[in-house]
Amino acid sequence: MTAKQDLLKGLFMADVPNMSKFRKPGHDISPIFINRWSPRAMSGEEISKEELMRLFEAARWAPSSFNNQPWRFLYAMRNTGHWEKFFGLLSVNNQSWCKNAAALIVTVSKKTFDFNGKPARTHSHDTGAAWVSLALQGSFMGLVVHGMQGFDYDRAKTELLVSDEHQVEAMIAVGRPGNKYDLPFALEQREFPSDRRKLEEIVFEGGFAK
Numbered sequence: 001m002t003a004k005q006d007l008l009k010g011l012f013m014a015d016v017p018n019m020s021k022f023r024k025p026g027h028d029i030s031p032i033f034i035n036r037w038s039p040r041a042m043s044g045e046e047i048s049k050e051e052l053m054r055l056f057e058a059a060r061w062a063p064s065s066f067n068n069q070p071w072r073f074l075y076a077m078r079n080t081g082h083w084e085k086f087f088g089l090l091s092v093n094n095q096s097w098c099k100n101a102a103a104l105i106v107t108v109s110k111k112t113f114d115f116n117g118k119p120a121r122t123h124s125h126d127t128g129a130a131w132v133s134l135a136l137q138g139s140f141m142g143l144v145v146h147g148m149q150g151f152d153y154d155r156a157k158t159e160l161l162v163s164d165e166h167q168v169e170a171m172i173a174v175g176r177p178g179n180k181y182d183l184p185f186a187l188e189q190r191e192f193p194s195d196r197r198k199l200e201e202i203v204f205e206g207g208f209a210k
């Protein structure tokens, strides 16, 4: 890395903890929610298996209907024989920045309850809860954790041997933070924490208005 890049990286990294510049919660909440975000810049370094397992461990403790724990995580770490299979599922756009990820995860949910085999309505909802736990844990650990829909769902199902009892939900890129100036220009321009809708747009006392 050049001295200029180091300087730029330093300036950018200095920005990251200052979430209040980008995000202003309307009510008093824990900073954990504001500090989690989805950068795309990653360094290309590996992470250890133990670090990755800490993310899955956090996900493991998510709540679920009947404690069915429908989440399943299929993964590949960079510099292993599994990497190309997972990387090849991604859209070209996602590949452009995921090439520097340390791990790629495909989240899958089991569609039925273990105890009676009946459809579990909230399998996606519960797996979403587990994904957020994983993302928050990654944020605590200073890792990039970035969810993705941009990949080939059909190929993921076939190539990762996902049965009809399961549903492919999303992919997740995990890595060490990198330099945003190494991203393609269009992505570099979007490399900052996003805002949210106002509470009034998403919360409705008594149901939706007629």
Ligand SMILES: Cc1cc2nc3c(=O)[nH]c(=O)nc-3n(C[C@H](O)[C@H](O)[C@H](O)COP(=O)(O)O)c2cc1C
Pocket: 036, 037, 038, 039, 094, 146, 147, 148, 149, 150, 151, 170, 193, 194
């Ligand atoms: C299920 C899911 C799918 C996503 N798909 C993509 C994707 O394919 N490519 C991408 O660059 N970002 C993707 N994102 C990232 C979102 O754009 C990002 O989470 C959102 O803009 C909110 O920003 P934040 O996570 O930084 O708070 C996805 C996020 C989620 C949760």
